[in-house]
Amino acid sequence: MRIGLDLGGTKIEGILLSNGGAIEQKVRVETPSDNYRKTVDSVCRLIKNLQPPTPVPVGIGTPGSLVLPEGLMKNSNSVCLNHKPLQRDVETKLGYEIRIENDANCFILSEAIYGAAAAAQSAFGVILGTGCGGGFVFNKRLVTGPNGIAGEWGHNCIPVSVRDLIKQDRICHCGRTNCIETVISGRGLTQTHFENFNQTLEASEIAQLAENNNSDAMKSIDTYAKQLAYSLVTIVNMVDPHSIVLGGGVSNIKALYELVPKYLTHVIFNDAVHTKILPPAFGDASGAIGAACLWPEN
Ligand SMILES: [Zn+2]
Known part of the structure; x- marks a missing residue:
C-alpha cells in the first residue's frame, strides 16, 4: 500500500493505493484558498486519516516543482506554495519522509505504470x-x-x-x-x-x-x-x-x-x-495514483 495526494488549486484528493494499482480508499477536501499554513494542515490531516495502522509511504503531486538544493516550491499556480518549503513542512508535521513531484510528472507516471502506456x-x-x-x-x-x-x-x-x-x-x-x-x-x-x-x-x-x-x-x-x-x-x-x-x-x-x-x-x-x-486510462485520479507511485510497490 501507498498513499498518494493530488494537491490542486481547488481540491486535495488523497487515495490509498494497493500493490497492483487499485484505489482502496479515496478522500477529497477543498484546498484552503491562498493560505499556505492551512494548506499544510489540510494535507497532513488528510494523510493521517488515510494512514493504516502500520504506516505506508506518502507521495504528493502538485503544480510547480521543488527548487533544489533549497527545497522551495516554484512555478505553482497555487501561488501561496511558491517560495515555501512544502516538503520540509509536511515532513516536520508528520514526523517522517515524504516525496513530492510535479503533477504532470505524476500523471504520466500513473499512466506508464498502470494505465494507457503500461x-x-x-x-x-x-x-x-x-x-x-x-x-x-x-x-x-x-x-x-x-x-x-x-x-x-x-x-x-x-x-x-x-x-x-x-x-x-x-x-x-x-x-x-x-x-x-x-x-x-x-x-x-x-x-x-x-x-x-x-x-x-x-x-x-x-x-x-x-x-x-x-x-x-x-x-x-x-x-x-x-x-x-x-x-x-x-x-x-x-x-x-x-x-x-x-x-x-x-x-x-x-x-x-x-x-x-x-x-x-x-x-x-x-x-x-x-x-x-x-487517451488517458485514468481521469481525475491520475495525479493521486502517480503521487503514490513515487514509491515502489511494497
Ligand atoms: Zn510560457
Missing part, C-alpha cells in the same frame, strides 16, 4: 488543460534533472512552421512570448477559434460543435491538432517515446487521436510514425 518502455505525457504540463517516463521511472523542469516543453517557443496559424503574438503567463502552451492549452484553442471566427467558446464547446459537424469548429480542431503535432515532433525526434499520453480536458477531443498522428507524419524525421498517441 506496455510501453518509454512514455511522454502532456496535460492539455488550463495550461500545459509535460513529463517523461523511461522504464517506469520518471526522468528528472537538476533544474526540476524535465518535460516542461510547453514553455518552448512554437515552431516557426506553425507561427502563421496564429494572427498575433501571444504572451504566456511565464512572461515569454508564443510559448507552445499559448496555442495548445484549452485557452490556446479558445483564442485560435476567436481569432479565426470571432466567437468566444470554451475548448469543450468547440469540441462539441465539431462533433456535430460545425465547419468552423472542425477547422479550429484541425488547426489545433496541427499545432500540437508540430510541437510534439520536437519530443519525438529527440527522445522517440513509444507512447505519448494526452491528459487534461482537451484530451477528451476524440478527433485528436487521428489528426495528430496524421500531422506528425508530415514533419517527423522518418518515413512513418510508430509512436502511439493515446
Whole structure:
C-alpha cells in the first residue's frame, strides 16, 4: 500500500493505493484558498486519516516543482506554495519522509505504470488543460534533472512552421512570448477559434460543435491538432517515446487521436510514425495514483 495526494488549486484528493494499482480508499477536501499554513494542515490531516495502522509511504503531486538544493516550491499556480518549503513542512508535521513531484510528472507516471502506456518502455505525457504540463517516463521511472523542469516543453517557443496559424503574438503567463502552451492549452484553442471566427467558446464547446459537424469548429480542431503535432515532433525526434499520453480536458477531443498522428507524419524525421498517441486510462485520479507511485510497490 501507498498513499498518494493530488494537491490542486481547488481540491486535495488523497487515495490509498494497493500493490497492483487499485484505489482502496479515496478522500477529497477543498484546498484552503491562498493560505499556505492551512494548506499544510489540510494535507497532513488528510494523510493521517488515510494512514493504516502500520504506516505506508506518502507521495504528493502538485503544480510547480521543488527548487533544489533549497527545497522551495516554484512555478505553482497555487501561488501561496511558491517560495515555501512544502516538503520540509509536511515532513516536520508528520514526523517522517515524504516525496513530492510535479503533477504532470505524476500523471504520466500513473499512466506508464498502470494505465494507457503500461506496455510501453518509454512514455511522454502532456496535460492539455488550463495550461500545459509535460513529463517523461523511461522504464517506469520518471526522468528528472537538476533544474526540476524535465518535460516542461510547453514553455518552448512554437515552431516557426506553425507561427502563421496564429494572427498575433501571444504572451504566456511565464512572461515569454508564443510559448507552445499559448496555442495548445484549452485557452490556446479558445483564442485560435476567436481569432479565426470571432466567437468566444470554451475548448469543450468547440469540441462539441465539431462533433456535430460545425465547419468552423472542425477547422479550429484541425488547426489545433496541427499545432500540437508540430510541437510534439520536437519530443519525438529527440527522445522517440513509444507512447505519448494526452491528459487534461482537451484530451477528451476524440478527433485528436487521428489528426495528430496524421500531422506528425508530415514533419517527423522518418518515413512513418510508430509512436502511439493515446487517451488517458485514468481521469481525475491520475495525479493521486502517480503521487503514490513515487514509491515502489511494497
Ligand atoms: Zn510560457
